[in-house]
Amino acid sequence: MPSVMTSFTDCVAAELNLVNQRFTEELSSDLRCVNALVRHVGRFRGKMLRPMLVLLAGKACSPTGELTDAHITLATVVEMVHMATLVHDDVLDDAELRRNGATINHLRGNEAAVLLGDYLISHSYHLCSSLESQFASRSIAHTTNQVCEGELLQIHNRNNLDLDEKTYFQIIRRKTAVLCAACCSLGAATSNASPAIVQQLETYGDCLGTAFQIQDDILDILGDASVVGKTLGSDIHKGKLTLPMIHFLRTAPLEHRTLLRSLLTSRDADKVDQIRNLILPSQSIEYARDYARQLVDQARKCLADLPESEPRSVLEAMAEFVITRAV
């Protein structure tokens, strides 16, 4: 976990341990080969952002600051949903890699990844259905419907150099923000918060998730690979237009726009560097940063009606973190 996140986890450290326990328990099988595969999921585990949103929203809305077992269950469910999307994203990304040379190893990994993602999503619904009411099951399934739609819309617009901002936001809201929104609203609802507060927490999560994705997009162009810990420029390689590029293609001088369009479709090995050098001096990174900043301000305002508390402060700090992070 990045060290900057650690300060956020103190407030829910004990509960995050319970989430990890439940995660492992729910996924354990009587089949050795299944358990061996599930252990690989470990390598995807990251910031635990989504479980933290459930737990912090729950604590911030709980009059006693106490959480219930249902909060732990839900926090585990959203982590499983997120892991499932990562595992299947990996299949789609592996597919990319294979374009430059398919190997049987890649292929075998692919098959297992499809099934492992299915196993994770099935267990997330299974765990969710252990709760007394259908409320969370409905919310989670409605959320995953939208996540799938976001992914499909993204694939549909691959290599679409005319992607507009409206469609871009449709993609990232469904792909990323709705799950963050569901984390916060479910955490709050499980603490019996009023419908108005549940709605505010949902908007908080929606804004935070959208800002998170914009920052991801910025880092993919500007980030330091040694810090981010993954190959950068992957949006460019995958033909995914992101907010800075969309802005650039709308506002930059014609000659620069034409150059970016030709770079995006070129097969140059160093096209990511060329695109970076083209966009960096423009206003387009700043435009995306401003957009994300406004979303974070809106997110923080959604917390105004909550009583002051440590979990509320952490939620405020997390909103800042998503756009200041370098990882």
Place this chain on the structure above:
Amino acid sequence: MPSVMTSFTDCVAAELNLVNQRFTEELSSDLRCVNALVRHVGRFRGKMLRPMLVLLAGKACSPTGELTDAHITLATVVEMVHMATLVHDDVLDDAELRRNGATINHLRGNEAAVLLGDYLISHSYHLCSSLESQFASRSIAHTTNQVCEGELLQIHNRNNLDLDEKTYFQIIRRKTAVLCAACCSLGAATSNASPAIVQQLETYGDCLGTAFQIQDDILDILGDASVVGKTLGSDIHKGKLTLPMIHFLRTAPLEHRTLLRSLLTSRDADKVDQIRNLILPSQSIEYARDYARQLVDQARKCLADLPESEPRSVLEAMAEFVITRAV
């Protein structure tokens, strides 16, 4: 739909229409690109065996012979689950094809298929969570957990020439039979059948599903491709040992066993024909047929405590059909 099935559908024809309607309604999206992809699912639609099991079990257990809206919902849910597994199976099968020559078209189809399968499974849970009680959600998610395990166990044992009968049955029960069992038990439970009757219907579905898979395995070796409508010998090409082959490798003369082992690992273009000609004169096909026959007898016995009725007769006939079908 194969014409032999049509006689079974009369009894639930009106309800099957409602299932088709609900299927389409649940999957419709505000995104055009999603709807365009969902239309492709049509090409996978087949016998509607699983929805029929829900509806027939429900009717056979209903004192008035009437079904509720919950039956229609559940019948739609199981069809969606089944479609999702077919779509993801297709990804795994595409992967096979690509071993002999990857193309970008295959790859793009693959990505969409992963996401389309996810979309279907998400909507199946979403639709299921619209029911009042969590009972069905738990049962469906528990079932899909096992389906994933069966698929993973199958992949794990690919090219394992020492696969034993016990593991083979573990695979096909989880992969195929548990969903049929859940169809029957959910149909019966939704008609408020007694726990004993629900259990008997579950066993009926389990035996029927297992027999169905054994017949699939037999057809893969013996079937007439022009009748079955798909490439045969795919189990052999995928390194999947099935019941006739397992029996052969245990009981045939040493020399024949050695020949089968070498054929299974060979790259001969006509190895399927060679294997067919080797197994056909042995007792191994008959052994698998007997096994399936016993399961069907057991399935029919499970219906004995139900009052005589048309749906009960159709359930009996369906059990016969799964092992006599040539398609």
